[in-house]
Amino acid sequence: MTPARAAPPLAPTLCLAAALRLWGLGARSLWYDELFAIHHSRLDLRTTADALTGAAFDDLHPPLYSLLAQGSAAALGASEWSARALSAAAGVAAVALAYALGRELRRPSLGAWAALLLAVDPFAVYYAREARMYALLACLSLASSLALARLWRPPASRLALAAWAALSSALALTHYFGALALAAQLALVLAARPPRAQLARWCAAFALPAAALAPWIPVVAWQSRHGPTGHLGASPDAWRDALLWVGGSHPRLPWFTALPLLALAAYGALRDAPAPVEEVSAPSAPRRAWMVPLVIGLGWTALAVASRSRVSAWAAGFRASVGQTPSLAAREGEVVATAVTLAGLAWLLVSAALAVLQRETPAREGVAVARSPRWVALSSIAVPLAVTAAVEASGRPLLVPRSLIALAPMVTLLAAAGVDALRGRARWAAGGAVTLAMLGVSAAMVPFPWWRAQARSWATHTHAEWRALREAVPREPALPVAVLQGYSTDAVLHYLSDRDVLRLTADGDLARVGQAQHRGRGPRRWRPGEVFDAPSFYWVDPWAPGRRLVSAREALSAVIRRGARCAALTELPPDATVYRCDARRP
Numbered sequence: 001m002t003p004a005r006a007a008p009p010l011a012p013t014l015c016l017a018a019a020l021r022l023w024g025l026g027a028r029s030l031w032y033d034e035l036f037a038i039h040h041s042r043l044d045l046r047t048t049a050d051a052l053t054g055a056a057f058d059d060l061h062p063p064l065y066s067l068l069a070q071g072s073a074a075a076l077g078a079s080e081w082s083a084r085a086l087s088a089a090a091g092v093a094a095v096a097l098a099y100a101l102g103r104e105l106r107r108p109s110l111g112a113w114a115a116l117l118l119a120v121d122p123f124a125v126y127y128a129r130e131a132r133m134y135a136l137l138a139c140l141s142l143a144s145s146l147a148l149a150r151l152w153r154p155p156a157s158r159l160a161l162a163a164w165a166a167l168s169s170a171l172a173l174t175h176y177f178g179a180l181a182l183a184a185q186l187a188l189v190l191a192a193r194p195p196r197a198q199l200a201r202w203c204a205a206f207a208l209p210a211a212a213l214a215p216w217i218p219v220v221a222w223q224s225r226h227g228p229t230g231h232l233g234a235s236p237d238a239w240r241d242a243l244l245w246v247g248g249s250h251p252r253l254p255w256f257t258a259l260p261l262l263a264l265a266a267y268g269a270l271r272d273a274p275a276p277v278e279e280v281s282a283p284s285a286p287r288r289a290w291m292v293p294l295v296i297g298l299g300w301t302a303l304a305v306a307s308r309s310r311v312s313a314w315a316a317g318f319r320a321s322v323g324q325t326p327s328l329a330a331r332e333g334e335v336v337a338t339a340v341t342l343a344g345l346a347w348l349l350v351s352a353a354l355a356v357l358q359r360e361t362p363a364r365e366g367v368a369v370a371r372s373p374r375w376v377a378l379s380s381i382a383v384p385l386a387v388t389a390a391v392e393a394s395g396r397p398l399l400v401p402r403s404l405i406a407l408a409p410m411v412t413l414l415a416a417a418g419v420d421a422l423r424g425r426a427r428w429a430a431g432g433a434v435t436l437a438m439l440g441v442s443a444a445m446v447p448f449p450w451w452r453a454q455a456r457s458w459a460t461h462t463h464a465e466w467r468a469l470r471e472a473v474p475r476e477p478a479l480p481v482a483v484l485q486g487y488s489t490d491a492v493l494h495y496l497s498d499r500d501v502l503r504l505t506a507d508g509d510l511a512r513v514g515q516a517q518h519r520g521r522g523p524r525r526w527r528p529g530e531v532f533d534a535p536s537f538y539w540v541d542p543w544a545p546g547r548r549l550v551s552a553r554e555a556l557s558a559v560i561r562r563g564a565r566c567a568a569l570t571e572l573p574p575d576a577t578v579y580r581c582d583a584r585r586p
Helices: 008-022 035-039 047-058 066-076 080-105 107-121 123-126 133-152 157-170 175-191 196-226 236-244 255-271 291-306 308-321 325-355 373-393 407-422 422-444 452-459 464-474 487-495 551-563
Strands: 483-484 501-507 510-517 537-541 562-573 576-583
Touching: 008 035, 008 107, 008 123, 035 175, 035 487, 047 422, 047 537, 066 080, 066 133, 080 107, 080 123, 080 133, 080 373, 080 407, 107 407, 107 422, 123 236, 123 407, 123 422, 133 157, 133 175, 133 407, 133 422, 157 175, 157 196, 175 373, 236 255, 236 407, 255 407, 255 422, 308 325, 325 373, 373 407, 407 422, 464 562, 483 487, 487 501, 487 537, 487 576, 537 562
Parallel strands: 483 501, 483 537
Antiparallel strands: 501 510, 537 576, 562 576
């Protein structure tokens, strides 16, 4: 075993990570995806239920991030900075967890390099500055891997098992690719070849996070049929973009810019020294711990079955009250009722798992695989990629590059192993060069005062500066603001929260109201489904004049312009325009 080297202190690395993630965090407007963090961040019971049902039927992800964003908004407010603060905090915490994982698996120097590389990784920095769940996904994936590594340390404590089960459950409820991270952990455990006497206990341990996700299974089935899945695999360059992100570069840079980090990671995978052999037992649970979830599960299941129709009717009524059509609301109510029943069955699964974990089994004698940085990282990389590729090969689009963000800490862990395997000046030259290259890309995403906006625009979102709507739309409360259904809708609803805003949909030669927000002093109260025939209104079009529109958007814009004379007032860079429209006289 290579002797341990003194590691640099973690504090400077954390300061660097915090600067890259927090500086100018609220400088840009929220965009379409981020506005979910605002719309699901109220405090009363009704909107907490809206956060859950919104995550189930309007979004394409599990509900944990929406619920955490609700608490964050309560503590920090609903500004751009506070909406992104949860992701930024998760991003900084992930750097500390990378340090802890490296120390746990090998030695402090490995943890120090892993933390430094992750601190400047463009993939991690980019999504730590966005109000979505991707930074939290990477953070919880690291935390779960760390807890699993400590389960292999003798003696296997019950507290470590509880920590791993809680973190893994949170991981599965943050993003569906979190389940792939858990599958990678299960593959790692199986690769360690535990004796048959312990295999049942390991499987029971993995049943705990599976039980947490079980009530969401009907929602997953619903989302796969009715959810907004058009963006999945939509980009022909999705795999190229994923390679660049995971390789510590940026999708707008040439492909070869990902090679330095990937080459260092490959070197680390080849040169990683074997971990010491230790004796360890499989995880165990406190005696009789299974009895409490057994009683809860039996009671919950019985109550859910007996009141299934009431739960379905309540959920359907709630969804109808927030604008869903009656037929679709009824089907969504059935999904909710099924999920409540499965939650009770999940508790029964937890009790069975704890009963198995209570049994005593002999100690395991070799954990070199399970505590090796090489195999921990490779399993966490290979399993999600293999599953994604297999699903894509079957003809079902799945890949969105940002969903692979949990791979970034594992690639940097392998790269850190590669740096740690080098000697003398070669270590500092290779590690320093890769660190500086990634730092340059990450710094381009941050509005530091010495960067010109034009110089960093290639590295950031190019969505419209929606905050300018407050000045762009004149203060005429009596006139409604119309917007077509699409990416601009939520931005207009949010930034013109004190105005009457109507979301329009195309119906042949007519424009109909799809959603109405009545916050201004307009004389008319619009209803969903009503034909839009306002004599004067403001129209927010997310495409610049002269840009070609397609499909329903083109049809709706044509409807608006046929029925009204519209004059452009203001353009919102890069491609949105505000119009003042007046109905044509017959």
